[in-house]
Amino acid sequence: MRAVDLIQKKRDGLELSTEEIQWLIEGYTDGYVPDYQMSALAMAIYFKGMTMRETRDMTMAMVASGQQIDLSAIAGVKTDKHSTGGVGDKVTLILAPLVASFGVPVAKMSGRGLGHTGGTIDKLESIKGYQIERSQEDFIKQVQEIGLSVIGQSDNLVKADKLLYALRDVTATVDIIPLIASSVMSKKIAAGADSILLDVTVGDGAFMKTIEEAEELSRTMVDLGKEVGRKTVAVITDMSQPVGRAIGNRLEVLEALEIMQGKGRADVTEFICDLAQIMLGLAGVEKSLEEIEDHLVNGRALEKFEAMVQAQGGDLEDLHRPSAAPVVTSIYAEEDGFITELPALEFGLFAMKLGAGRAVKTDPLDYEAGIVFEKKVGDAVKTGDLVAKIYSNEKISQNGLTEFQKNVKIGGVQMKPKEIIKIIS
Incomplete structure (x- = not known):
């Protein structure tokens, strides 16, 4: 040939x-x-x-181009979850320990963020001492012992995808469904889980900009999973505004801890419980949303998360400390009304410029930097209400403040966003 x-x-x-x-x-x-x-x-x-x-x-x-992980030594139905990327997406930090708290093993390999999308591994590395690199034996042993491990993707896993993705990234061929689907599913299949939940984001801050594109990608990936014997469900979720309140590595860890202590926003708490119910169902464990929320807010999920952090070398005292960003800038509403838009892409790029994300893979991260929103789409505001806080290493310029403020859209009609748009199985 x-x-x-x-x-x-x-x-x-x-x-x-x-x-x-x-x-x-x-x-x-x-x-x-x-x-x-x-x-x-x-x-x-x-x-x-x-x-x-x-x-x-x-x-x-x-x-077949690289290592394939054999998880057969772990009892039960092994579950995995993948997001196609978004802004403020700390879902894995909460969802994985929540599912594990019901006795369902979660053995997950995650990636780093690039551009306006945050990576789960970057968030975990904001915890002092957390080890993302583990041998396959240690990875499996930890899941056997505590039911949960989230590590970085092995360099030996799906070698072709690592090479091809780097090439696509510099040749404007990232956003084509067959190549996205094969990239995602090759890694999920090689990672060895029995069941896979795919969070396919759509909207301003996602690769998929339309519902039609998201449905096509979801169906392709679900069919790929099923063809090789993996129980697979895709959930199309909204990425027109950031997920939850925080954007930025340390800030998202802190929000995850709040949610696992029952202090999170009701909308993101409900969203994560919905995903957990689907993920548990894939493992053959049927639980009501009430039972799942109880595990989330009563400390069981947090207990699993802390056990994972400790098992992977993380400092539990450092885990709970606030952001050490030296400058905190408050943003206030400039008129009465309702928050109608918080464009995820714009705020993701803003956070990236603060150092919370990477423009290229070699960029260093400022783990402390980012944004925390006090108001989200649908919330009522009055002039002078606190809308957000910006955490940074230096004072934000007037141009930067103007750029931020113009993207906080306030109108007279209350919007009601819906996190889960469609489920494809």
Whole structure:
């Protein structure tokens, strides 16, 4: 085979065979298909798409390109959860220990954030001493002992995806459904869980901007999971405003702790309980929302979270400390009315500029920086009410304050956002 012939075939809108896809992925991983040819193939896929069969073959070829985790030594139905990315998304920090508190093992590998989307691993690394790198043996042993572990993705897991994603990121071929689906599902399949909950975000702060795109991606990933014997459900969730109150690594950990102490906003608490019910159901554990919320607010989920932090070297005293950002700037409402918009993308980018996120993968993070909203979409405000606090290393410029303020939209009509838009199973 020659890569140029396969690029031409896809460029002309023809299907690649299973063998051809396997040859391309193996060749790229082993180095005899160069970056420039794989870039051309990615662009051909961007414009011509892939069939479901091609997407499945791409996914499984990527799974075979690296290590696959065997979780069979862990008793019970192993569960996993993945989000397609968002702003202020601290859901895993709460959902994983909540599910584990019902005796359902959660063995999760998570990633870092890039751009306006935060990464779970970055948030956990804001806790002094927390170890994200664990051997497979230690990872499995910890889940056996306490039912929960969240670690960084192994460099040996799905090698092809690591190479291909870096290439797509610099060739404007990230946002194409077959490549997103194969990237996500190859990692989830290789990570070894029996059941997978996919949180597919849609809206201003998400990769998927329309419900139609989110539905297509969800259906593709659910079908991929089912084809390889994994119970898979996708939940399409709103990302038009940040999740919860906080954006920023330390600040999101603190909000997660508040929620696990029963002090969180009712809307985000309800959202996480809904997700937990679905995730528990995938493991064959049927619980009412009342039972789940009780575990969330009575300390059982927090107990699991603290046990995980301690098991992975984290300092429990540091876990509960407030942000050490030296400058805290308050933002106040400039008129009476209701919060009608808090555009997730704009505030995610603002937090990134503060140091809470990375423009490129090599950027250092300021774990203490970020934003905490005192008001969210649908909340009533009066002139002078506190809307948000900005945590930063230095004083915010007047231009920065103006930029922030213009994105706090206030109107006369109360909006009622809905976190879960649709469930696809």
